Amino acid sequence: MTRLHSFLITVLATCAIFTSNAQALPDPDVTMLPYPQSLTHSEGVFCVDGATFNYDKELDKASIKAIKQFAARFGAKAKKAGDLQKGGFNFLLDSALETEAYTLDINTDKVIVKAGSHEGVFYAIQTLKQLLPAEVYGKTPVGKDWALNCMSVSDRPRYGYRGLNVDVCRHFYGVDQIKKFIYLMAVYKLNRLHLHLTDDQGWRIEIKKYPKLTKVGAYREGTQIGKDFNNHDGKRYGGYYTQKDLKEIIQYAQEHCITVIPEIDLPGHMVAALASYPEMGCTGGPYSVWTQWGVSEKVLCPAKNATWTFLKDVLAEVAALFPSEYIHIGGDECPVKEWEKCPDCQAMIKELGLTSDKESSAERKLQYHVMKEIQAYLKTKGKKVIGWQEIFKSNLDEGGVIMSWTSRSVGVRAAKAGTDVIMAPSFSCYLDCRQSNNTDEPLSCGSNGNRPVTVKNCYDLDPSTGIPADKQKHILGTEICLWTEYISTPEHLEYMLLPRMAAFSEVGWTELENKSLDRLKTALKEQHFHIYEILNFNYRSALDF
Numbered sequence: 001m002t003r004l005h006s007f008l009i010t011v012l013a014t015c016a017i018f019t020s021n022a023q024a025l026p027d028p029d030v031t032m033l034p035y036p037q038s039l040t041h042s043e044g045v046f047c048v049d050g051a052t053f054n055y056d057k058e059l060d061k062a063s064i065k066a067i068k069q070f071a072a073r074f075g076a077k078a079k080k081a082g083d084l085q086k087g088g089f090n091f092l093l094d095s096a097l098e099t100e101a102y103t104l105d106i107n108t109d110k111v112i113v114k115a116g117s118h119e120g121v122f123y124a125i126q127t128l129k130q131l132l133p134a135e136v137y138g139k140t141p142v143g144k145d146w147a148l149n150c151m152s153v154s155d156r157p158r159y160g161y162r163g164l165n166v167d168v169c170r171h172f173y174g175v176d177q178i179k180k181f182i183y184l185m186a187v188y189k190l191n192r193l194h195l196h197l198t199d200d201q202g203w204r205i206e207i208k209k210y211p212k213l214t215k216v217g218a219y220r221e222g223t224q225i226g227k228d229f230n231n232h233d234g235k236r237y238g239g240y241y242t243q244k245d246l247k248e249i250i251q252y253a254q255e256h257c258i259t260v261i262p263e264i265d266l267p268g269h270m271v272a273a274l275a276s277y278p279e280m281g282c283t284g285g286p287y288s289v290w291t292q293w294g295v296s297e298k299v300l301c302p303a304k305n306a307t308w309t310f311l312k313d314v315l316a317e318v319a320a321l322f323p324s325e326y327i328h329i330g331g332d333e334c335p336v337k338e339w340e341k342c343p344d345c346q347a348m349i350k351e352l353g354l355t356s357d358k359e360s361s362a363e364r365k366l367q368y369h370v371m372k373e374i375q376a377y378l379k380t381k382g383k384k385v386i387g388w389q390e391i392f393k394s395n396l397d398e399g400g401v402i403m404s405w406t407s408r409s410v411g412v413r414a415a416k417a418g419t420d421v422i423m424a425p426s427f428s429c430y431l432d433c434r435q436s437n438n439t440d441e442p443l444s445c446g447s448n449g450n451r452p453v454t455v456k457n458c459y460d461l462d463p464s465t466g467i468p469a470d471k472q473k474h475i476l477g478t479e480i481c482l483w484t485e486y487i488s489t490p491e492h493l494e495y496m497l498l499p500r501m502a503a504f505s506e507v508g509w510t511e512l513e514n515k516s517l518d519r520l521k522t523a524l525k526e527q528h529f530h531i532y533e534i535l536n537f538n539y540r541s542a543l544d545f
């Protein structure tokens with residue numbers, strides 16, 4: 001008999017017969033992921049059957065909507081109430097609590113939830129759901145015999161930025177799959193969905209001013225076969241999000257307290273755009289949307305007027321579409337071989353007075369110039385930028401963020417220099433790497449020195465190690481990355497995500513002293529795998545990490 005089954009039977013006896021009798025009940029230490037900042041157990045249970053749902057009239061609309069949805073799951077209607085200390089669930093506004101923070105007080109006769117924001121209310125509800133049988137995530141009716149253990153929880157995240165990056169370029173995943181991910185991100189209190197929307201192998205966002213991006217750039221004439229870089233399958237492949245699709249994703253994400261951050265990767269990783277508008281290249285092409293993986297030497301020519309007009313127009317549409325304060329502008333893996341030979345690029349280098357030195361070539365400095373110009377442009381649109389670690393030396397203006405991906409070391413250097421950082425080191429965060437050395441793992445990327453990224457590797461990340469106390473504020477948070485070169489189906493995508501996303505939730509949320517790999521394993525086995533089954537997610541079930 002699993003712990004879950006014994007819990008259900010015990011609760012049945014407790015709630016149906018003895019009501020407030022204290023018995024062995026679901027261990028919140030088992031079910032809560034990410035683990036909260038503080039948790040104090042007390043005697044007894046709160047029986048949910050027939051409970052009322054009351055909320056503070058001062059709460060915002062989004063919070064009230066979330067409370068009503070939660071109540072509806074129990075067949076109840078949430079009501080505005082003056083007296084919020086009576087029986088049942090009571091949701092109170094507490095403006096002293098910072099965004100995302102909440103408290104729960106579960107007593108035998110009432111549950112008091114306090115939060116200062118929609119995020120806080122929403123996360124309190126996520127926690128309450130994790131304290132109930134996994135069926136609360138499904139469509140089956142809530143059990144009359146369900147209960148919550150009495151306890152007090154005070155919770156807030158370790159970091160403000162807790163992200164998931166999905167590469168929808170190498171393989172495209174539609175609106176429904178992205179919404180499915182958003183729902184699960186919310187379960188784990190992740191709050192940033194970074195969509196990698198443009199790359200050599202496909203342009204995936206409708207831009208009204210540049211229709212060829214989606215007519216031409218969204219489709220490739222084949223896909224590399226396995227690891228054979230010289231052969232593709234010859235099958236036309238592609239797809240893209242309309243702006244209407246993206247609005248739907250953004251809205252759904254907002255309801256789940258998630259900000260969608262779009263990435264327009266520049267000036268490298270631009271073959272799909274060059275195939276659509278070849279006048280933006282150093283050579284003029286011809287170009288075709290790439291059918292293989294890797295890093296292409298074909299990049300935007302920063303010395304062409306067409307390039308700047310294009311980037312500004314595209315980013316203006318992107319800035320208008322996405323409410324996020326940040327836009328990711330890529331900057332990774334930009335070979336400068338073409339720039340070395342391009343007379344226009346060389347003239348621009350001369351005009352800007354860029355010269356090579358020990359650290360950077362003149363061409364690399366040209367890339368830094370591009371990144372800074374784009375940052376300045378986006379500032380006029382009210383946006384800040386995030387870029388991959390390669391642009392650290394661009395000397396981004398204040399507010400620019402570096403995403404450290406090959407390891408933590410560039411991020412550590414950047415934070416020490418006073419630049420904001422998001423840690424996404426491949427050894428912990430690159431979920432395109434296989435999860436173990438077992439021979440039956442599906443084909444995977446092989447970055448990260450061909451080592452696996454086990455659940456433990458992911459869990460053990462401490463984004464702030466090695467950062468002096470006065471620079472800790474520059475570690476904004478952390479992100480896992482689902483690159484999809486070798487991931488062509490939703491089943492495979494979900495397998496790579498789970499259960500590593502569950503482990504990662506504690507990297508971003510939970511204080512170090514509250515982390516425990518043993519607890520994580522038990523949580524997965526006793527509760528979370530069951531949640532995945534109910535939500536119809538594929539996952540890796542071996543607990544061999």
Ligand code: ACM
Binds near residue numbers: 333405
């Ligand atoms: C990256 O993996 N090129 C950011």
Ligand code: ZN
Binds near residue numbers: 303338345
């Ligand atoms: Zn050029």
